[in-house]
Amino acid sequence: MARSNKPIVWGPFAAGGTLTAFLTPVLIVLTLLAALGHPPDALGYERLHALARYPFFKFGLAGVIGFSLWSAAHRLRITAYDLGVRADTLVAALLYAAALAGTGAAIYHLLRI
Amino acid sequence: MAEEVNRRPYVREMGWRWIFRHPRYVRYMLREFSCLFIGGYTLIMVWGLKQLAEGPAAWQAFLEWLRSPASIVFHVVALGFALYHSITWFNLTPKAMPLQLGEDFVADGLISGAHFAGWAAVSLAVLYFAGAF
Numbered sequence: 001m002a003r004s005n006k007p008i009v010w011g012p013f014a015a016g017g018t019l020t021a022f023l024t025p026v027l028i029v030l031t032l033l034a035a036l037g038h039p040p041d042a043l044g045y046e047r048l049h050a051l052a053r054y055p056f057f058k059f060g061l062a063g064v065i066g067f068s069l070w071s072a073a074h075r076l077r078i079t080a081y082d083l084g085v086r087a088d089t090l091v092a093a094l095l096y097a098a099a100l101a102g103t104g105a106a107i108y109h110l111l112r113i
Numbered sequence: 114m115a116e117e118v119n120r121r122p123y124v125r126e127m128g129w130r131w132i133f134r135h136p137r138y139v140r141y142m143l144r145e146f147s148c149l150f151i152g153g154y155t156l157i158m159v160w161g162l163k164q165l166a167e168g169p170a171a172w173q174a175f176l177e178w179l180r181s182p183a184s185i186v187f188h189v190v191a192l193g194f195a196l197y198h199s200i201t202w203f204n205l206t207p208k209a210m211p212l213q214l215g216e217d218f219v220a221d222g223l224i225s226g227a228h229f230a231g232w233a234a235v236s237l238a239v240l241y242f243a244g245a246f
Contacts, residue, residue, distance in 0.1 A: 014209075029236075034176055035179045071148070073148075105163070
């Protein structure tokens with residue numbers, strides 16, 4: 001049987017696709033409200049900082065960010081291929097590395113709070 | 114035994130113009146391009162976390178950046194793409210996870226409908242707990 005590493009990259013993509021489908025629009029609405037000058041209470045420094053001190057919140061947010069970045073990276077990789085870019089290995093390595101770096105940065109900053 | 118394979122397979126050139134050949138292709142690409150905005154927005158979240166970790170002044174600067182015209186435009190466009198991703202994603206759920214009860218498969222509309230209802234509930238809960246209304 002041919003071995004494939006597809007499930008390893010595809011599993012987090014599916015998880016991230018589902019998470020972003022449920023959460024990204026409403027998260028964008030929260031910061032859009034702030035952008036329009038009506039920040040919701042949770043985006044106040046005291047509230048958000050207190051919230052971000054909960055390990056549960058750190059864990060959840062790191063998961064949301066990690067899976068979202070991974071699924072975006074995977075989709076961008078497929079899109080690059082669709083648009084005629086044939087250096088798939090290079091594209092995949094760069095995009096997945098960027099997703100992991102972003103996730104690492106998020107974890108680092110969460111642990112500093 | 115196996116002779117050495119030393120040939121250059123023909124690789125058909127494929128540019129990007131095909132995406133305009135059919136409205137369906139355009140819709141497919143719009144769906145795929147949603148990843149740029151969802152990924153971009155997630156990176157803004159990472160930056161926000163950095164500002165939050167650095168203290169009240171840095172967080173205030175982040176909130177002020179959010180109010181810039183570029184940020185407002187990005188948010189509006191990103192919201193459109195994110196909604197399109199959600200709708201297409203939930204519409205595909207009956208294909209991705211068909212559910213069989215006894216002899217019959219659960220109707221497609223019921224599976225995607227349950228996801229849309231869950232999405233609405235999650236969104237309202239987040240808005241409520243964030244104190245948006």
